[in-house]
Amino acid sequence: MTMRRLINLKRVEARRIYLTYFIVILAYVICQTMSSTKILSSTMRGMLVPICAYMVMSISLNLVVGISGELSLGHAGFMSVGAFSGVAAAILMQGFIPFAPVRLALAMIIAAIFAAAAGFLIGIPVLRLKGDYLAIVTLAFGEIIKSILNNFYLGVDSGGLQFSMLSDTTRLLAGGKLIIRGPMGISGIQKIATFPAGFILVMISLMIVFNLVNSRSGRAFMAIRDDRIAAESIGLDITKYKMTAFVMSAAMAGAAGALFAMNYSTIVANKFDFNTSILILVFVVLGGQGNMLGGIIAAAALTILPEKLRQFSDYRMLLYAIILIITMLGTNNQEIRNFFAGLNPFRRKEHEEEAA
C-alpha cells in the first residue's frame, strides 16, 4: 500500500504560532521605525491604532467562529459596549490618574469586563440555538446594543453617576458633566490610544487565544465544534464551554473597542453597526477560519485598502468588492495555493509529503 505520509499536526501548529508572533513583532518594529522617521504618511499613521483594534476584533471573532464553530453576526455590539464603557471610565479617571498609559490600560480592562458581562447576558439565550438561528439572533442583539447606546445618557456630578434612557433626564447639578449623550455619543475624548498600546493588546490577544487552544478548554471548544454528540458522550459540558468562548471573545472585543474609541475625539453608537460586524466576519473568513495570522493580515489589508483606493473616488467600493472577490476565489483555488506553497521553502517539504 502506498501509504500517504500523514502530516504531523503538532509540528505544523507550533510553527504557525511562532510565525504569527514573529510577523506581528516584525510588522510592529517596521511600522514604528517608519512612523518615527516620518516615512509613513500622516493618514497611514492615523490608521495604525484602528488596524490594531481590528486585528484584535479579528482574533476575538476567530475564537467564536473558527475555534468554537458558532457564527456570530453581532460582534460590533461588544466592541461598542467596550468603546462606551472604556471611554466613560477613562473620562472619569482623568482626575486622579494623570498618567495616560495607565488610564488607557485600566479603561481597556473595564471595557473588557463590561463587554464580557454583555456577552454573558446575551449568551444565555443565544447559545441555546445552533447554526443559522444563532447567527440571526446575534445579529439582532448587535442591533439591540446599538439602539440602547443610541438612547443612553450618562452624566456625572457631585452626587455621583446619573443615567437615563430615551431622553436626557439626568438633571445634573451645577458643575456636572454629561458624558454619553445618546445619539451624539461621546465627544471631547482625549486621544490616549497609542500604537505601542495597540501592539501590546494584539500580542496579549494572540497569547490568550493560542494558549487557550492548547489547553483543556481549547480542546473542549474544538471537540464541541467537530462533533457535539461525541463531545457530550465524553462528558464535556457543552453550555459551559460555549459560554466561556463567547464571553472571552466578547471581553477581547470590548478591549479592542476601547482602544479604537480612544483614537478619535468623538465616538457614536452608529459606528458599530451591522456593516462593522460583517467587516469583522470578512476578516475571519478571508484569513481562514481558525487561522489567526490570516485574520490579522486580512484585518490590516482591508483597513488600508479603502484608503489606498481613495484616488478612484466613485469607483472605490466597487474596486474594493472586486479585489475581495478575487482574493476569496484565489485563496480557495488549489492550483494557486500549490503555487504559493511551492514558493515557501518551509512548507514545500510538507506539501510534497501531502501530495506523495
Next chain:
Amino acid sequence: MKSKTKYIQVPSKSILPDRDIAREPVLECINLGITLGGIKAVDNFNLTIGRTEIAGLIGPNGAGKTTVFNLLTKVYQPTTGTILLNGKDTHGMTTTQINKAGIARTFQNIRLFKNLSVVDNVKAAMNNEMRYNMLSAILRLPNYRREEVAAHRRALKLLSIFDMQDMADVRAGSLPYGAQRRLEIVRALATNPSLLLLDEPAAGMNPSETADLMDNIRKVHEMFQIAIVLIEHDMSLVMNICEGICVLNFGQIIAKGTPEEIQANPAVIEAYLGRRKEA
C-alpha cells in the same frame, strides 16, 4: 431461567479469574422502553450487566440495539422503565452526566473530533479529570504544565494499548478507517468508565483486523476490569468474547444466555433466518 437477577452464572471464556459477576451489577435496566414516532422502538427491556462482564447485544437490523445504547447514554430519555447505574437511578440525567457517572461509548458511524490530533482526541476526553483553570492555561502556570504532561503521558499509554502511539500527532480525520474505530475506543476509555458500550466495533474490518480487535478488547477488559457491552454483527467475535448474549428483535428481548445457549435457541435462529416452511 429466571432472568431477573441472575443472567450469567458461569463465566465461560473469561480471562479474569472466576468471579461472581451477578453480584453488585454495574447496570440494571428494568422494564425499559421508548416510543419513537408511535412505534415501540424498545419495549420491556430488562437486562443486568455484571461488574466485569463482557456482554453482547445482537439482533437483526432495526431491532433496536443502537436505540438501547442511546437510552443508556440518555441521547433519548426512556418513556418507561428505570436504568440503575452502580445501583443509582439515572432518571433525568444528561448525556454529559451519564459519562461522568461511568458510561462511555463508541458510535456506529464514527464520531471523532476530525480536526484534532489523535492525542488531543484522547486528551479532550480527560477534560473532567484535569483541574487547572483558564488563567493557568493562559499564563502557562506550573500546574498547567504538570497536568498537561501527565495527561499527555496517560494518553500515549492508552494509545499504546491499540498500538497507535506513533500516530499521536496526526489529524484524526486523516487516519485509516480501522484506526479511527480504535481511536474511538481509546477516547471512550480515557473517561475512566465502569461500563464501556461498543457500537459495532468491527464494522468494516477484515478478518485479521477483527481478530486483532478481539485481542484488544480482551486486553482492555483485563487491564481495566470494566464491564463491556458490544453490539456486533460479526458472530465469530460475539461468540468468542462475550460471556453473555442478549438477542433483540423488533425492540423486544427474544433470548438471553451464554453463547452456546444462544446458538441453539430456536427463536434466535428464526429471527435471523426466518421460519421453516411447513410442508
